[in-house]
Amino acid sequence: MADAKAYIAAVGTALPGAPIDNQRLADRFGIDADWIELFIGTKTRHFVLDLDSKEQQYTLADLAAQAGAKALAASGLEPEDIGFIVLGTATPDALMPATVNLVADRLGLDHLPTYQLQSGCAGAVQALDLGHSLVSSGLHRNGLVLGGDVCAKILPLDQDFTTMPPSELVNFVLFGDGAGAAVITSEPLGARLALRRVLNRLTGLGREPGQTVEWFGIADRDSGRQPIREDYKAIESAVPVMAREIVSELLDELGWSEGELDYLLPPQLSGRMTERIVAQLDLPDATEISCVAETGNTSNALPFMQLARLLERVEQGQKAIGVAVESSKWIKAGYALEKV
Template sequence: MTAAKAYIAAVGTALPGAPVDNQHLADRFGIDADWIELFIGTKTRHFAVDLETKEQQHTLADLAAQAGAKALAASGLEPEDIGFVVLGTATPDALMPATVNLVADKLGLDQLPTYQLQSGCAGAVQALDLGYALVSSGLHRNGLVLGGDVCAKHLPLDQDFASMPASELVNFVLFGDGAGAAVLTSEPVGARLALHRVLNRLTGLGREPGQTVEWFGANDRDSGKQPIREDYKAIEGAVPVMTGEVVWELLDELGWSDTDLDYLLPPQLSGRMTERIVASLDLPGVTEVSCVADTGNTSNALPFMQLARLLERAEPGQKAIGVAVESSKWIKAGYALEKV
């Protein structure tokens, strides 16, 4: 195998506020805590919005800057060493200015290119893909890649939850808020996690979206449209299959066998769904690296939270594959790593 052209030197993450457990959600929304546990399998999550006052207490820029600062500090690099910043998110703080530029400002970064990618659960890997291209091409020696979402601000908290359709109600227990960051380098420094390959592919031609998040303007905010919709049955059927396709394509392209693989960072829709995905892959001897049961589905923050856990346990020579699947218009994404 040829030497890697990009490395992850450090990872940082940020979660807002204290964890919110299922009983708290059940009391607040008048739903069954046992239903949350059985159907979703997520135990806690963090929200950037206070569930009682409905006040937003953390912005995406706040959380991404916290994660970015942690990653920079852990990498040993200075702000002036960073050649670019890229952010993947489905929920930017505003249409303009781009949230990535607010994050750069908070981190003291200036006079460098910035990029913001609008995407759901695959956005973090798309950001990693762009960062990999910028570093591996020799255009930049180091860069900061970010991913995160603040989903709670899209959820109306003054609804009649007893009459809410399941396709909308699920979003109040499925998602959490957070951000993550990774410092990419052209040389193996810091955590020395070689990034061998990033896969990023739209596969949604002719397919109905599995998830829709509305972005209301001044003229349609009272339209009565459901702000977030999930076709959970379609997602349940498609995501395990797409995950397997990503894993085997990456293994084949790199010349790795399934016995070479030490860790799997699977898609993190929910605790229960992750269990199904991992079981469907049937990779004996491979250790699952997951966090969704504790953090909730933080969308574009999740891959970085998994990476942070991977760095705590990976030994030199061990290999990992991470997968993210976006159901909004069906994007499969993944990346292959090796501790060097």
């Protein structure tokens, strides 16, 4: 087994406002609450928007700064101890300035490298990959890695939801908003969770995107296109297979057997989809760590929310694998952890 050179010392998370249950969504959109439960399997989620006034009450910078502050406080490190900050997101607050720089400012971080990665569900793992490289290479002793999304601001609420087809309606009940953060160190501090491997690989050559999220400008904002489009049949077919490949590759690289795996942090597309993926992975000795049923699909925040739950349970010597699949252009992402 290779020696770890990067460790997760602490994790912080942030969710906006009170949880919104399915009945609240049903009342607001005029749809069936039972359909949400049966089709999506999510019970609650949090939005940065007020459903009635449609006003945005939180920004991604708000949530990421909250999560980052919690992670820093839990690690015992001071802002001046942080050598870099990286944010993975698909929904930055603006094209410029980069949201990561607003977060750094709020956390009192200055005179350090900042990175913002534009990506969907794989963005948090891509951020971990970059953080792992910067620490394990010896360039920095400590860094702050963040992921988050505010999907609610993308979805137009002035529509007749009773006539909307399920393929479009699903996006209004699938997602939630949130942010997460982890302090990565070159020495085992705090939570002492060794980041043994990070997998980050594009596998979409010649494949049609499974998901498209539009970024409308002045010229095309009235085009009539839906802001989010997904090929659910392709996603349901491909994601479980890709998840299996990710787990197998990480186990093979580390020389771990399936029986050695104590925890599984599976993809968090939806409650129902996660159930199917876990069943197909068939890892009965690994305890599942999921949160999507309570948070909704918060995209780049989800791995950190899973990590926060893992830290409450993992014990010395136990091993975990996390999996994230991005269907926008088919990215395999995953990470292997060990408590030391």
